[in-house]
Amino acid sequence: MWQSAIKLVLATHEVTRTFPLEERFVLTQQMQRSALSISSNIAEGYGRGSDADLRRFLYIARGSLFELETQALIASELGYLDITLLREPIDKVFAQLAALIRRLS
Numbered sequence: 001m002w003q004s005a006i007k008l009v010l011a012t013h014e015v016t017r018t019f020p021l022e023e024r025f026v027l028t029q030q031m032q033r034s035a036l037s038i039s040s041n042i043a044e045g046y047g048r049g050s051d052a053d054l055r056r057f058l059y060i061a062r063g064s065l066f067e068l069e070t071q072a073l074i075a076s077e078l079g080y081l082d083i084t085l086l087r088e089p090i091d092k093v094f095a096q097l098a099a100l101i102r103r104l105s
Contacts, residue, residue, distance in 0.1 A: 001042060001093065001096035001097065001100060002039060002042045002043060002046070004089065004092050004093050004096055005035075005038045005039035005042055005061070005093050006039050007089055008035055008038065008039070008068075008086075008089040008090065008092075008093055009032075009035045009036055009038075009039055011085065011086060011089050012031055012032055012034075012035035012068065012086065013032060013035075015081055015085050015086060016028040016031055016032060016075075016081075018080070019075070019080045019081075020080065023080065027071060027074065027075055027078075027080070030067075030071055031068060031071045031072065031075070034064050034065075034067040034068040034071060035064075035068050037060075037061070037064035037067075038061045038064045038065050038068070038093060039061075041057045041058070041060045041061035041064065042057065042058065042061050042097075044057050045057025045058055045060075045061070051104050054104060055101060055104040055105065058097055058100060058101050058104070059101065061097060062094070062097050062098075062101070065090065065093055065094055065097065068086075068090065069086075069090050072086045072090070
């Protein structure tokens with residue numbers, strides 16, 4: 001799951017490179033931060049050493065994933081992004097997060 005989240009970070013950076021310059025410090029930066037937050041929270045959760053902490057950080061990662069998905073949809077509506085470029089990696093990370101959260105609950 002962490003590896004899939006890292007791939008999502010890389011995919012997000014790749015697609016945001018083509019965004020207009022005026023979005024550099026707004027939508028581009030926010031999407032990159034949201035993507036980075038997903039993998040970072042997964043790692044921190046595993047590093048905490050307890051199932052309760054892991055579950056809490058997985059929920060935070062899931063929230064960041066929802067943020068990224070929303071931002072990608074906005075970018076798509078603005079004509080900056082073909083949403084299909086991020087749909088598969090977003091869906092993959094979501095499925096993996098959901099499965100582990102269910103297992104820990």
